[in-house]
Amino acid sequence: MTAQGDHITSRSDRVIISVDAMGGDAGPAAVVAGISTSATKNPEIGFILHGPSDELTRLVARRKNLRGRVEIRHAEDVVTMEDKPSHVMRHGKGSSMWSALDAVRAGEAEAAVSCGNTGALMALSMMRLRKLPGVNRPAIAVLWPSRNPQGFNVMLDVGADIRADADDLLRFALMGASYARNGLDLPRPRIGLLNVGTEEHKGRPELKEAHALITAAAEQSKFDFVGFVEGGDIPGDICDVIVTDGFTGNVAIKTGEGTASLIGDLLRAAFRYTILSRLASVMAVTSLRRLKKRIDPRRVNGGVFLGLNGTVVKSHGSADATGVSAAVKLAFQLAQQGFTEKLKARVASGAALTQGDATSASAEANEN
Amino acid sequence: MTAQGDHITSRSDRVIISVDAMGGDAGPAAVVAGISTSATKNPEIGFILHGPSDELTRLVARRKNLRGRVEIRHAEDVVTMEDKPSHVMRHGKGSSMWSALDAVRAGEAEAAVSCGNTGALMALSMMRLRKLPGVNRPAIAVLWPSRNPQGFNVMLDVGADIRADADDLLRFALMGASYARNGLDLPRPRIGLLNVGTEEHKGRPELKEAHALITAAAEQSKFDFVGFVEGGDIPGDICDVIVTDGFTGNVAIKTGEGTASLIGDLLRAAFRYTILSRLASVMAVTSLRRLKKRIDPRRVNGGVFLGLNGTVVKSHGSADATGVSAAVKLAFQLAQQGFTEKLKARVASGAALTQGDATSASAEANEN
Numbered sequence: 207m208t209a210q211g212d213h214i215t216s217r218s219d220r221v222i223i224s225v226d227a228m229g230g231d232a233g234p235a236a237v238v239a240g241i242s243t244s245a246t247k248n249p250e251i252g253f254i255l256h257g258p259s260d261e262l263t264r265l266v267a268r269r270k271n272l273r274g275r276v277e278i279r280h281a282e283d284v285v286t287m288e289d290k291p292s293h294v295m296r297h298g299k300g301s302s303m304w305s306a307l308d309a310v311r312a313g314e315a316e317a318a319v320s321c322g323n324t325g326a327l328m329a330l331s332m333m334r335l336r337k338l339p340g341v342n343r344p345a346i347a348v349l350w351p352s353r354n355p356q357g358f359n360v361m362l363d364v365g366a367d368i369r370a371d372a373d374d375l376l377r378f379a380l381m382g383a384s385y386a387r388n389g390l391d392l393p394r395p396r397i398g399l400l401n402v403g404t405e406e407h408k409g410r411p412e413l414k415e416a417h418a419l420i421t422a423a424a425e426q427s428k429f430d431f432v433g434f435v436e437g438g439d440i441p442g443d444i445c446d447v448i449v450t451d452g453f454t455g456n457v458a459i460k461t462g463e464g465t466a467s468l469i470g471d472l473l474r475a476a477f478r479y480t481i482l483s484r485l486a487s488v489m490a491v492t493s494l495r496r497l498k499k500r501i502d503p504r505r506v507n508g509g510v511f512l513g514l515n516g517t518v519v520k521s522h523g524s525a526d527a528t529g530v531s532a533a534v535k536l537a538f539q540l541a542q543q544g545f546t547e548k549l550k551a552r553v554a555s556g557a558a559l560t561q562g563d564a565t566s567a568s569a570e571a572n573e574n
Numbered sequence: 575m576t577a578q579g580d581h582i583t584s585r586s587d588r589v590i591i592s593v594d595a596m597g598g599d600a601g602p603a604a605v606v607a608g609i610s611t612s613a614t615k616n617p618e619i620g621f622i623l624h625g626p627s628d629e630l631t632r633l634v635a636r637r638k639n640l641r642g643r644v645e646i647r648h649a650e651d652v653v654t655m656e657d658k659p660s661h662v663m664r665h666g667k668g669s670s671m672w673s674a675l676d677a678v679r680a681g682e683a684e685a686a687v688s689c690g691n692t693g694a695l696m697a698l699s700m701m702r703l704r705k706l707p708g709v710n711r712p713a714i715a716v717l718w719p720s721r722n723p724q725g726f727n728v729m730l731d732v733g734a735d736i737r738a739d740a741d742d743l744l745r746f747a748l749m750g751a752s753y754a755r756n757g758l759d760l761p762r763p764r765i766g767l768l769n770v771g772t773e774e775h776k777g778r779p780e781l782k783e784a785h786a787l788i789t790a791a792a793e794q795s796k797f798d799f800v801g802f803v804e805g806g807d808i809p810g811d812i813c814d815v816i817v818t819d820g821f822t823g824n825v826a827i828k829t830g831e832g833t834a835s836l837i838g839d840l841l842r843a844a845f846r847y848t849i850l851s852r853l854a855s856v857m858a859v860t861s862l863r864r865l866k867k868r869i870d871p872r873r874v875n876g877g878v879f880l881g882l883n884g885t886v887v888k889s890h891g892s893a894d895a896t897g898v899s900a901a902v903k904l905a906f907q908l909a910q911q912g913f914t915e916k917l918k919a920r921v922a923s924g925a926a927l928t929q930g931d932a933t934s935a936s937a938e939a940n941e942n
Contacts, residue, residue, distance in 0.1 A: 460805025
């Protein structure tokens, strides 16, 4: 691994994103195409690209706009979708995923992006970057199309862990609020706690406990707590951040994705049904394209790992160039805003709160 | 409460459905309109209708096709959506919901239908009808639009209880299989157990345990167990019955409903955008109507309570006449097939299995 101070990272005007070129279903060509799109759109981004150097050198050389903006770090091994996280933690040192995270760990890059195996990426991220003080369970946050003005809600955890106790749920609320401020530009996000009903007596014991903890933290942490919300509120407009455990969150987003995909297919089939409807679909092509763009998961591609010393964006495994570019854009935006430092202060502030030591929360933390 | 043997229940060719006229958002007029639709479609159905007799008599008198087919049972009280189940169990004796269930309990009706408060209906159903032998937790099963040839999957539990242990999940599999056979005409349903991944090492301990129990029961109980499935498989085609706990199931269906509703609204908005797209939407009106019908929740309106001595169909609280009629149709179909008796034998058979006493399962049970 090369040291800092090469011709790219020394350019102080560039934000360096560390990109794992391997492990995605579409292969390194799609990743290089994606960073090329990002490079054109954002002149401030520089890249460290991790994977087999021969192949990557060849792919990068074909893109003129990447000249002088990509440093390639050779990594022989690839973490596959089938690899178990425990195996990768023991034997993954030579992999592009490990290398991509180590560039963030070493301070050479501001954030890491990978299309690889989610479980392995989370396990390696926890091992190499370590959890933020006060965080027991990191979380994966995603954006979900909603009726809100910003067009999206934040939902976490969607699968970093299958468990979350009341204290974890409070941390998720604090981290989700910080992410909504920095990722969606919402100065005072509204937080909802996912349950099977909105009445306070409903749900599991840890949810009732978390309800009390989040209520107590709201004022100090500058968010509004709307209380319990239901599955229908995930695409709704009564809150901006939905807090839940990783089991429930994972099932919910996959159900939503599956339902959206089924409706899309049925819609296409409906339009093919008669000559008149075929003609109509041609006439409505821009309207349908607008709708597709609005709910296109590639546009919001990127689950962000929250609660670590460093920003990691998990791009969808099947991401194409558009998807990779969206993930890079998200990593860039969060890096630009110094998100990791803000999150750290925010969680420390919230942690102090639950320990009955609200005064120790720094004033700085309240601006995040 | 009048005794059996009146002019309606004595007609041996009629299947009597007990209908709670009150408690739905649309009021008793929608319920009467719904049973009127059902009465026209199915000459074999007779009704016992529960609620304030003056109002119901007036509403029924307006529908000629209901003449001689509806017995009205006076019930003064209404269970509201806000009533807590515990309150209804103590004080609900004069309510239309209680009366509707008692007609099933007394053997006067084959099945009950209510649009009222789900929690109260489940609590009263457990109290008045009692759980089937071998069932610890009853479950609510719904139909969900899917890519399967039958157009729908069965999912349970979607909210009878927020918990389910491995043994409960096995019972859900047995009950869901029986429901798919009788409600969807699938002789050998495929069962999936909802999890955050399909690998056997994933998920909570009770899921791994349930995986083993359901695997062991599959052959004897004549269903195929496809193993763990994910949220995306709920609208998919790899299984016919999705088994999960009531917390996860409730969040999943509400997320799916909310997503479908958001897409529907965005689609309408997209078509309003330009003159050309407005014209296109007029041309595509039958195609869009076909799509809407395919995913219209009213068409599959009716969560079935499984695991009780009697069939109870919970219609959506906001059900209109179409929705009520769909719920009545489902209750009628299950009643015609002697579903409760079949389910009872099936659960007894499965329960014997887990006690290592497979041979005691009756041959009759295997036909259900």
